[in-house]
Amino acid sequence: MKIGIIGSGNVGGTLGSRWAQAGHQIVFSSRSPDSDAMKALIGEAGPNARAATARDAAAASDVILVATPWPSTREALTGLGDLSGKILIDATNPLLPDLSGLAVGTTTSAGEQVAQWAPGAKVVKAFNTVGSNIMANASFGDHPVVLFYCGDDAGAKQTVHELARELGFDPHDAGPLTQARLLEPFALLWISLALVQGYGREIAFQFLRR
Numbered sequence: 001m002k003i004g005i006i007g008s009g010n011v012g013g014t015l016g017s018r019w020a021q022a023g024h025q026i027v028f029s030s031r032s033p034d035s036d037a038m039k040a041l042i043g044e045a046g047p048n049a050r051a052a053t054a055r056d057a058a059a060a061s062d063v064i065l066v067a068t069p070w071p072s073t074r075e076a077l078t079g080l081g082d083l084s085g086k087i088l089i090d091a092t093n094p095l096l097p098d099l100s101g102l103a104v105g106t107t108t109s110a111g112e113q114v115a116q117w118a119p120g121a122k123v124v125k126a127f128n129t130v131g132s133n134i135m136a137n138a139s140f141g142d143h144p145v146v147l148f149y150c151g152d153d154a155g156a157k158q159t160v161h162e163l164a165r166e167l168g169f170d171p172h173d174a175g176p177l178t179q180a181r182l183l184e185p186f187a188l189l190w191i192s193l194a195l196v197q198g199y200g201r202e203i204a205f206q207f208l209r210r
């Protein structure tokens with residue numbers, strides 16, 4: 001697939017590199033696409049990756065990953081042009097700066113706000129509930145790491161399901177995009193356990209069913 005990365009940091013850089021190595025065509029974007037950091041990222045990701053402006057990355061892609069800091073997300077989306085029909089994976093978490101809570105929630109979510117800022121795009125909330133270190137390596141022996149996603153377009157969700165499965169996750173459909181109201185606090189639980197409660201970042205959740 002052709003995947004554009006908006007926000008090529010911890011999350012965007014990691015997911016984009018792994019998808020490039022899996023054979024997808026990746027366009028990383030940056031406000032400084034010619035920077036040394038972007039050159040290093042392209043070198044790591046390999047021949048299936050290149051760098052561009054965010055607008056060019058979006059135009060060239062069928063799938064767009066948005067992985068920007070929450071306060072920058074509206075501005076980042078506004079500059080992308082027409083996103084009608086494109087699959088937009090929203091990996092953001094609307095974290096307060098001190099990680100003590102979420103800036104939006106309960107009656108709406110970052111995922112729903114992203115959908116408003118990207119009219120016509122098929123928004124799927126995904127990859128927000130695991131740390132970027134787990135995105136880099138989702139292996140916990142025999143224990144698959146669950147990756148919940150949600151959205152309102154079945155085809156878009158199936159695409160995201162496959163993209164998560166290719167990286168070694170155990171993907172599950174959590175329902176419509178309003179379920180982002182639950183997936184974003186779930187991400188905060190991971191962050192709290194990892195960074196505040198002392199478990200560290202090498203943790204992940206498993207989904208059991210019977």
Ligand SMILES: NC(=O)c1ccc[n+]([C@@H]2O[C@H](COP(=O)([O-])OP(=O)(O)OC[C@H]3O[C@@H](n4cnc5c(N)ncnc54)[C@H](OP(=O)(O)O)[C@@H]3O)[C@@H](O)[C@H]2O)c1
Binds near residue numbers: 007054067076133
């Ligand atoms: N870190 C994690 O483990 C993790 C896990 C799950 C979800 N998340 C969420 O994913 C999002 C990204 O997190 P991250 O840790 O990857 O952040 P990060 O490392 O800071 O990367 C974010 C990137 O966004 C770009 N950016 C910043 N402001 C921008 C703007 N105004 N317009 C366009 N691009 C802008 C920056 O790239 P340039 O300076 O090159 O333009 C930066 O590299 C956040 O919402 C976070 O809550 C993070």
